[in-house]
Amino acid sequence: MDEQTLKRISTPIINENCILILGPDIALTSSETTVNQEIKKEIENSLGESIIKNYFSDDEFFQFNDEDDENAALDCVRDFFKKLEPSEIQKKIAEIPFHLIISISPDRLLNDLFIKKNYDFSYAYYSPNPRESFKDLERPSKVKPLLYNIFGDMDKTESLVYTYDQLFDYLESIFSKQDLPGTLKNILQDEKNFILFIGFRFEKWYFKLLVRLLKLHKIKSKYGSKKDKSIQVDLVRNFYTEAFNVKFIDEDESAIIDAIYDKCKELGILRSKSAAVISEKPAIYISYAWGGNGEAKEQIVDDLYATLTEKGYNLIRDKINLGYKGDIGKFMDLIGTGAYIIVVVSNKYLTSKNCMYEMQAINKNKDIETRIFPIVLEDARIYDPNERLNYNKFWQNEKAKLNKNYNELEDKSYTGETLAELNNYDDFRRIIDEITKMLANMNTLTPEMHKGSNFSALMNALDQQMQKDKSKQ
Numbered sequence: 001m002d003e004q005t006l007k008r009i010s011t012p013i014i015n016e017n018c019i020l021i022l023g024p025d026i027a028l029t030s031s032e033t034t035v036n037q038e039i040k041k042e043i044e045n046s047l048g049e050s051i052i053k054n055y056f057s058d059d060e061f062f063q064f065n066d067e068d069d070e071n072a073a074l075d076c077v078r079d080f081f082k083k084l085e086p087s088e089i090q091k092k093i094a095e096i097p098f099h100l101i102i103s104i105s106p107d108r109l110l111n112d113l114f115i116k117k118n119y120d121f122s123y124a125y126y127s128p129n130p131r132e133s134f135k136d137l138e139r140p141s142k143v144k145p146l147l148y149n150i151f152g153d154m155d156k157t158e159s160l161v162y163t164y165d166q167l168f169d170y171l172e173s174i175f176s177k178q179d180l181p182g183t184l185k186n187i188l189q190d191e192k193n194f195i196l197f198i199g200f201r202f203e204k205w206y207f208k209l210l211v212r213l214l215k216l217h218k219i220k221s222k223y224g225s226k227k228d229k230s231i232q233v234d235l236v237r238n239f240y241t242e243a244f245n246v247k248f249i250d251e252d253e254s255a256i257i258d259a260i261y262d263k264c265k266e267l268g269i270l271r272s273k274s275a276a277v278i279s280e281k282p283a284i285y286i287s288y289a290w291g292g293n294g295e296a297k298e299q300i301v302d303d304l305y306a307t308l309t310e311k312g313y314n315l316i317r318d319k320i321n322l323g324y325k326g327d328i329g330k331f332m333d334l335i336g337t338g339a340y341i342i343v344v345v346s347n348k349y350l351t352s353k354n355c356m357y358e359m360q361a362i363n364k365n366k367d368i369e370t371r372i373f374p375i376v377l378e379d380a381r382i383y384d385p386n387e388r389l390n391y392n393k394f395w396q397n398e399k400a401k402l403n404k405n406y407n408e409l410e411d412k413s414y415t416g417e418t419l420a421e422l423n424n425y426d427d428f429r430r431i432i433d434e435i436t437k438m439l440a441n442m443n444t445l446t447p448e449m450h451k452g453s454n455f456s457a458l459m460n461a462l463d464q465q466m467q468k469d470k471s472k473q
Helices: 003-014 035-047 067-083 088-095 109-116 164-177 182-188 205-213 234-244 253-267 296-310 328-336 353-364 385-407 416-440 447-452 456-472
Strands: 018-022 052-056 061-064 100-103 122-125 146-149 194-198 221-225 246-249 283-287 314-316 341-345 372-376
Touching (some): 003 018, 003 253, 035 052, 035 061, 061 164, 088 109, 088 253, 109 146, 164 205, 194 253, 205 234, 234 246, 283 296, 283 328, 283 353, 296 314, 296 341, 296 447, 296 456, 328 353, 341 353, 353 416, 447 456
Parallel strands (some): 018 100, 018 194, 100 146, 122 146, 221 246, 283 314, 283 341, 341 372
Antiparallel strands (some): 052 061
16 A cells, blocks of 8 residues: 555554454455355254245345244344354454444444453444434444444344345434434534445445445545455446545555554554553643644644554543533632543643643642653743743733723622632743743653654653652552
């Protein structure tokens, strides 16, 4: 795979914008047959050929004589998947930090891999039963990805899709009731996301419809393997290119996953330990300003989080740990109590009310010099006393603007929080003076030096401080 395409795929993976959609035959990468062909053999060997009334080879759907035969056959389906072993491609997929993996197959092979390797994850599947439809899914992340079986779960025969009747019921459910978890729908309909199809059966008519019903056509960046057998027919390939803007990589599926795996390994972001294991280690908080010039200023935080999490450190970051509607004030107070706090200081940090509140909370607790591990970005003007005074002036001006509005109020009832803000601005000025001078005297290394060494100096400093603290216990 060329470097430019590899970068276009790996970057969304790092930024939690890449959705991996796995086709039904991903577990049989070395086989000449398909999963459903193997299932047909399993059913016929266990129950006899007569149990299958029709097998529609083009779409690989079954028709059974009656409901009893169908239930017996679906038991064979479950037994078939229980006997399968994860393929090499699945083993690598499990280590690549995808935040959302949607499988067309009802098996639990990836689940088993995550459990065996002690990775943290969430699992859900499509079910016609509202009580099992997982409406309130936790938003997935690299740390805790979501594995979603969109054609059901092998242990829940009522959720499986193996006959045309089941398929039509499924498509009707998706189309009319939009019977998918809200979190999943929001991700699938976010045009900023990126989709990678691996082992996808492009020639099947119902997948064309499924892509449309799931509104995947709205997502602009989509890639698949040009070497996939089902895409060799020009008519099929051209349809997906023109109708859904799918770009095809001139590599087979294994080569694509190998290239992504090697890139993630090079970056040091392969999945390693589960949150349950990591959480036994001391919490390390990250205090930083969101965004900046575009999003460039936050990239070092993404790299930092990915690298240290991969190394087994228990990093706490607001975007990951706070959650929707979480109490921001309490979270900032929690950061202030932390024994280990990585502070990423930027111009935006020093002019952000929330960031300065975090620094205020950190400063209220003792031993600040041993508790903070700073990274100073180049736009933070803290090394010249004249430039440090500009931050003091900034908060002086912010206080003056708020004070002016406050004094214009005739009735000053119910303004206790405003008065508290005014006091905070004074405290921000004091902190700016004290903390920036302290940081200016520290050898914090440049962001480029941190990234160039894969944050090794920072990790060494954390390890040394943790060891000192442990020896005092």
